[in-house]
Amino acid sequence: MRVLIGCETSGVMRRAFAARGHDVWSCDLLPAEDRSNRHMICDIREVLHLGWDLLAVMHPPCTRLCRSGRRWMSGPGKWTPPKQLPKGRSWPDMRAEFEEGVALFTACWRAPVERVAIENPEMNDLARDRMPADLPKPQMVQPFWFGEPVFKATGLYLRGLAPLSATNRLTPPAPGTEAHKRWSAVHRAPPGPDRWKIRSRTFEGLAAAAADQWGGDARQEAA
Template sequence: MRVLVGCETSGVVRRAFDALGHDAWSCDLLPADDGSNRHIVGDVRDLLGDDWDLLAVMHPPCTRLCNSGVRWLNDPVQKNPPDEASPAEKLAWAGLSIDERRVIMHRLLDEGAALFSDCWNAPIARVAVENPVMHRYAKERIRNYQQPAQTVQPWWFGDPAFKATSFYLRGLPKLAAATRLTPPASGTEEHKQWSKVHRATPGPDRWKLRSVTYPGIAAAMAEQWGGHAMQEAAE
């Protein structure tokens, strides 16, 4: 199957599909961390019409879409400018009025929703988009919006970590849990290790840690979603 993995720099999902023999490519505005020649630097939307069998969009910009960020839309009082703001906006942020900051925040919301919407409605038979649960303003901006099909945890698939991951699915089945681990008790050192994504300290690389895809989930995607696509193609 021809598989496009959008918004991924790590190559984790691309490699999982590639390991099972699929013609898998990743795409992001940034280069691939592993230097692979099967990574395209650019906007994933420019590739959506290239006759793919399966699209998996793993880490689209979601800060402005998710429930945890909705409060900043109309009350953007945070000290630091949003990461997605332009360089000029970041320089001017401290001196902007609340209304001027609101204009920026709503533009970023529109941009994030447009990316999600274009991927969700791509001319591809099978689509999976990872994203947290959205607030109502984001939902209103997305064409043919549907609720996420499921929310999974890495420890369902053998990875010792907590990171609730929601998938919006079209033409694909829900992922079935593989090797479920037993979560450690709250307050233990092991529990802290499993929670490292949520405990990450602010910094330039925090976004990478928080957007990581664990290998167990990636393997399940390749096996189950890739297998589903192969079965449909054979029928």
């Protein structure tokens, strides 16, 4: 299959599909961390039409679309002035980012590709109001379903793809324990320039499951 992994710089998902023999490329506004020559530096919307069989958009900008960012977008009700804004930000700027997030998500969902998966945290009500009418409820998965001792609820919006099945489900530690704190490292990441990388990185267990279940092993099929 020809596979496009959008909004990924780590290369984790790209390498998982490549290891199974697929013709896979990643795309992001930033360079690939592994300096791969199969990474395009551009807006994903510029390459959606290039004849892909599967599109997996792993980390589209979601800060203004997710539930955790809702308080910055509106006060009580919908689209009332927020009680507080991040330091140095204006409400018009925040709303412009919201509109860009909606536009990017919608373009990827409506891409001329048969199989589509878009990763996004649980959306707030303002974002859901703007989503395409045929967008289904997301499949919510956790890294510990795939052998990674980490808490990070991840929504997968799927078209033409089956929900992922757990491959190595771990038993979460009890709340309040040191193990539980370690599993919560993504949410407990300290503020800083690399916080977004820590919070958005794809885990290898999930990538392997996606490559196996959505793509299969192209090498065996060709044999």
